[in-house]
Amino acid sequence: MIVTFDLNGESVSTRVVLATSLLSMLRDELGLPGSKNACEEGECGSCSVILDGELVCSCLVMAADVEGSVVTTVEGVADEAGLHPVQQAILDAGGVQCGFCTPGIVVAAKDLFDRVDSPTADDIKEALAGNICRCTGYGAILRGLESL
Ligand code: FES
Numbered sequence: 001m002i003v004t005f006d007l008n009g010e011s012v013s014t015r016v017v018l019a020t021s022l023l024s025m026l027r028d029e030l031g032l033p034g035s036k037n038a039c040e041e042g043e044c045g046s047c048s049v050i051l052d053g054e055l056v057c058s059c060l061v062m063a064a065d066v067e068g069s070v071v072t073t074v075e076g077v078a079d080e081a082g083l084h085p086v087q088q089a090i091l092d093a094g095g096v097q098c099g100f101c102t103p104g105i106v107v108a109a110k111d112l113f114d115r116v117d118s119p120t121a122d123d124i125k126e127a128l129a130g131n132i133c134r135c136t137g138y139g140a141i142l143r144g145l146e147s148l
């Protein structure tokens with residue numbers, strides 16, 4: 001089937017087979033490898049994207065279900081002006097080690113800062129509760145985001 005939707009501000013159409021996940025469609029059909037596949041079970045948050053204004057695990061969404069939707073992936077977070085403030089803050093704080101979790105954390109943080117003007121430390125922790133990082137211990141990531 002053909003799926004047509006808004007991806008990072010551009011309309012895209014692509015052919016997918018039934019039961020393909022949004023994550024697979026992004027990575028394998030649309031050439032966007034930023035969303036990572038660490039568990040494919042909705043447990044790690046590495047595949048996080050914003051779908052019609054909601055933070056979701058793209059491994060749990062069927063590609064066919066995004067017909068007509070608006071999807072933002074990590075590739076759509078920065079703009080011509082440069083990195084998004086959450087990206088810069090995490091980078092500046094040294095919150096990236098292997099980087100596998102980073103795209104999901106960036107998308108989750110962008111979603112939070114889009115919704116909440118001045119999130120508290122607890123807001124940030126809650127927003128990132130679904131994102132597993134095996135390297136950093138979260139301290140640098142949280143310090144970076146709390147600095148915004
Ligand atoms: S790959 Fe989707 S939550 Fe882990």
Ligand code: FES
Binds near residue numbers: 099135136
């Ligand atoms: S930086 Fe390696 S999993 Fe987070």
